[in-house]
Amino acid sequence: QVYLVQSGPELKKPGASVKVSCQASGYTFINFFIHWVRQAPGHGLEWMGWMDPKSGDTYITQDFQGRVTMRSDTSLSSLYLEMDSLTSADSATYFCARDAEGRKYTLDGMDVWGQGTTVIISS
């Protein structure tokens, strides 16, 4: 069985940073790009970027550039999303998702999703 298991909920103050982890199992970790997607309450799905676990290459959408870092640890089959300078607008559920085709183009969609990590920003 293929799984992506994410870290638990986070409560942060404005201006703080958060780190969300996503651990893969059941498949060859380095063979599939991972996307990060978030959903704020009452809003739709918002794509944040992708990461190639093999090379460490990332692409972060313009809305998050300079504030978001994506990392991987192949020894742990894990990826990490780090976000700085948090505001209330960053309160959302964050998902990692596997690119089914293995690359970044989502030709076959995102077929495996983590359970989501809820991040709440509140003073």
Next chain:
Amino acid sequence: YELIQPPSVSVSSGQTASITCSGDRVGNTYVNWYQLKAGQSPLLLMYRDRRRPSGIPERFSGSNSRGTATLTISGTQPIDEADYYCQAWGSRTVIFGGGTRLTVL
């Protein structure tokens, strides 16, 4: 690059629901569909316009023609009540539609 979906669609139980996704480049790119229920992770329903992942019921089907992709649910069931999102690859980015809330009456 934008994907446009109707905010809401209503359908009577047992009837056919159609959810559209339009955009300038929809006809030139593959569209994927996801179902999202409250408290759950998105579920891939359709990829490459019309292909169903294993485990997805046959009542779900997809098409993509003339700038509009359509997700069709035949014999809609109460359990199909959810938000539905189309998604495609833009020039360098992943694009999601705004989502459609399906209500089963």
